[in-house]
Amino acid sequence: MTFRSDTCSIERIRDGVYVTGELDLAAAPALKEMLIEVIGEGHLDVVVDMTEATFLDSTALGVLAGRYRELRARGGSVSVICTNPNVLETLEIAGVGHALTVCQSREELALSPRPAA
């Protein structure tokens, strides 16, 4: 499954999704559906690669928080790869930084300890 609109694309990667553009209310349902698909395949440590994402609203953030809650109960995690300072600020201010593993690259993610459940 792939989602494409004028402002956002979401593609499947092996253990998660790769987002380009703006994640908002219009893209959030597809994001949720694709992450549920990833989890349904048995992945407990899910990656949302937002290296090329430029916007994150509260609805899309809620999708990430919801999947974290779901996976935490099973000992899993949600990791976000992000370098955009505005999106990083949003994650921090929303108070989900303790829950999600936020890294700037795949390499950093590989070295990152999991957050406490």
Added chain:
Amino acid sequence: MQTAVLQLQRQNIMRLPADPSQLAVARQFAEEAAERFGLDETDSYQFKLAVSEAVANAIEHGCPFPDGTVALELIEETDSLSAEVTDCGVFTTKMVADQGSLLERGRGLAFMTVFVDELDILRGESHTVVRLTKHRPGLTG
């Protein structure tokens, strides 16, 4: 005097179909106004995000005008830039969740509160106006 006041203001208004696909249009409208007003990149993004949240709330929880739209007005004044988002719904506190919780929904209002200097919600009998204001950098209050 009235003429002088009017000359200090620049107003822009748009009506958006009440559909999530229109949020990107609202954001571009807000960001262009913010840059024209002189906000830096971070403040422009924050203004754009707050406007996007307000329009999303109007689309999801409000009620459109009879023509199926919600209204977004940007008001540029000497010291501040405001956005007013109007729909025909009645605002309720059910839309509010605790900030920082891991609930899946309900952060929109918290985001608006954090990312602008002033947030006013004007509740009429048949409509709601959410007004978001950023002050010009360097000004307080």
